[in-house]
Amino acid sequence: MLIKEHCSHFSMLPIGMRVMFTGTLIVLGVGYLFAMIYIFASHAGRDGNPNLSVDDLIIAYSGSKSDTRLEGALKGPMANMLPQNERDEIIAWVRRGAAQEEYAASIEPIIEKRCMVCHNGSNPHIASLKKYEDIMLMAELDTGMDIFTLVRVSHIHLFGITFIFYIVGSIFCHAYIKPVWVKCALIATPFLAIVLDIGSWYLTKVYPPFAWVVMVSGALMGISFAVQWVISIYQMWFYTLPEDVQKSGGHVS
Numbered sequence: 025m026l027i028k029e030h031c032s033h034f035s036m037l038p039i040g041m042r043v044m045f046t047g048t049l050i051v052l053g054v055g056y057l058f059a060m061i062y063i064f065a066s067h068a069g070r071d072g073n074p075n076l077s078v079d080d081l082i083i084a085y086s087g088s089k090s091d092t093r094l095e096g097a098l099k100g101p102m103a104n105m106l107p108q109n110e111r112d113e114i115i116a117w118v119r120r121g122a123a124q125e126e127y128a129a130s131i132e133p134i135i136e137k138r139c140m141v142c143h144n145g146s147n148p149h150i151a152s153l154k155k156y157e158d159i160m161l162m163a164e165l166d167t168g169m170d171i172f173t174l175v176r177v178s179h180i181h182l183f184g185i186t187f188i189f190y191i192v193g194s195i196f197c198h199a200y201i202k203p204v205w206v207k208c209a210l211i212a213t214p215f216l217a218i219v220l221d222i223g224s225w226y227l228t229k230v231y232p233p234f235a236w237v238v239m240v241s242g243a244l245m246g247i248s249f250a251v252q253w254v255i256s257i258y259q260m261w262f263y264t265l266p267e268d269v270q271k272s273g274g275h276v277s
């Protein structure tokens with residue numbers, strides 16, 4: 025094979041380039057951690073159990089057959105906005121049928137005190153909870169994330185994640201991995217996973233067990249990020265190429 029079809033191993037690269045690669049990987053790594061914290065905070069606990077589970081994903085994407093959006097939010101992402109007893113009071117009120125008289129007497133004061141800071145209707149991206157009618161919209165049976173939101177989040181993810189794995193993959197190309205198909209599989213996996221992941225958000229709406237594919241492809245993306253990250257940093261600073269590869273100029277496939 026021609027030398028041109030190879031790229032140089034990390035150890036053959038100028039120090040400035042290695043510093044730049046390292047900086048990029050560190051910042052992307054921190055970004056990935058924040059992304060995972062965000063996923064956890066926005067999905068975990070919807071099913072009543074504080075861990076992140078397939079049931080949480082099913083509720084997030086396809087809705088819950090027994091819960092309203094209000095209840096799902098109060099158990100999940102909004103859980104920390106109010107004390108347990110007030111949360112139970114709202115949930116119990118919804119389950120009793122969300123009567124208007126009761127709302128004025130005992131629910132409105134809680135909403136006023138705990139939720140109005142954000143849900144006063146001034147931000148178009150946050151549902152208004154000002155009036156009884158607003159609350160009633162949230163107290164209907166939960167049908168999960170709406171298609172428009174899914175489309176919005178899909179395009180952001182498809183662009184963003186492609187950038188991330190293009191950058192990480194370009195750096196990882198300078199690693200020495202044998203056999204070369206393993207290296208190719210590691211580079212290809214996240215691209216396959218993001219397509220599966222996003223496709224399954226929509227499929228979960230139709231057939232909830234697809235939430236498993238969302239979970240597994242998310243995990244595959246995380247694992248391939250971690251593997252490429254660790255191997256790149258390790259080979260950049262702590263690794264000595266085998267003798268024969270060094271002799272032939274440090275070219276890797």
Ligand code: HEC
Nearest residue numbers: 093094097102105106135138139141142143149150151162
């Ligand atoms: C600190 C600001 C803040 C406070 C306080 C807050 N929320 Fe929220 N809430 C948000 C944001 C931001 C979202 C949108 C989250 C998203 O779409 O990812 C949201 C979403 C929701 C949703 C989901 C709406 C939907 O479209 O499914 C409900 C229901 C909700 N909040 C209820 C409440 C209730 C009830 C309270 C008071 C106990 C409350 N929130 C307090 C910021 C807040």
